[in-house]
Amino acid sequence: MSEGKILIVEDEPSLSAILRDYLQAAGYTCQQVFDGSLAVTQFKALAPDLVLLDLTLPGKDGIEICRDLRAFSDAPIIMVTARVEEVDRLLGLETGADDYVCKPYSPREVVARVKAVLRRHHRTPGDAVAAGLSLDDAAGRASLFGQDLGLTQVEFRLLRTLAAEPGRIYSRDQLMDHLYLDRRVVTDRAVDSHIKNLRRKMGESGDAWIHSVYGAGYRFES
Template identity: 40%
Template sequence: MSTPASRPTSGTPTGPAAAPRRRAVVVDDERALADVVRSYLERDGFEVATAADGEAGLELVRTVDPDLVVLDLGLPGMDGIEVCRSLRTFSDCYVVMLTARADEVDMLIGLSVGADDYMTKPFSPRELMARVRTLLRRPRASTRPAEPPVPPLTIGALRIDTAAREVHLDGAPVNLTRTEFDVLAALAARPHAVLSRSALIEAVWGANWVGDEHLVDVHVLHVRQKLGDTATEQRYVRTVRGVGYRIGTGG
């Protein structure tokens, strides 16, 4: 039986006192696990709300407008896939999917509806927090001097404006998640280069990210679907076999 969603609770920030407070929603019917995740998030300075079923979780996302949602795949009633698909109609928050099933199909389905990352139970809460910090590092920290904005890139009917974080196809906006946009922007920033999975991971998730490199392939697949590309017709994001990906600038 589902339990009522909890109200946001505040933890003691571990960072600078002036840092803006982030909000998170944890949706998991395993109360003990949800409490552990909430505790770690609160220690990192988040305001946290929890829900034990999908409908309550969606209502919390609408109410709280969180930066992050930690979402269990195997929820009673409305499962995590349906929750993620629904919340993507009104929120661009980061979503980390939790699953007790480690097969690739669950990962592909979960990410195809807009999840940014996934973890398989049982998992280390410290690793979860490391993934969360990486996702929320926008813009990503860099030790290099600031570079001038990359001018908009036009490829046929596609226009990528990284400064405005906008993508248009045939004049219509393309609805990408934050991570999907960052993958496309990383490719657009180097239009004549082929980027390996590891290079894309460093550009989007950061050099210290730890996880499955094939996460890149799933996000690229989803970007292609939204741009109308297929495996046989790669107009905008091209695969260079054995190397990586490049933006489709011809040649």
């Protein structure tokens, strides 16, 4: 049974083939595009559930394609690129990308990201992500046993990111990519402050669910 349709926009045939093979093994149907100028046309023809989009492409680059797609679709987009500069990461996410994977990468990691983004995208408002904890994406609110936690939007994005992939360790830099989409200049230690506030608002559940991983970052365990 197919898990969904994935459009792979990648100009390196060998990398595209590897991604296709791993995704097909995971149950997805894949369509490959090697030229950026054809991406939007193929998207409209396939109507995929998610797009894996390389940033540097012939014909039209990934940023422009992402903007074009966001003009008429909210299908999840994961940027795949070798350009790791901070400006590029922020620009990719500001343009409407849902996640960002840097080369070199593990194909298994990409498959895991695809599954997580699709899982996040298909949630309905008020979905429960752990015992008693519900997140309302439309309203940007989190509630614990029916009580609104009163989170700021940054705290809500932080909790949503962590809770979307229980057990995954996020570095501070990775969390910052999800929290700050307006190019503000902050230190990575700002994440620690937001974690502290989030745990405080969640009470005992915050300490039980949000774990610090020494030298690595944070993870959510429900």
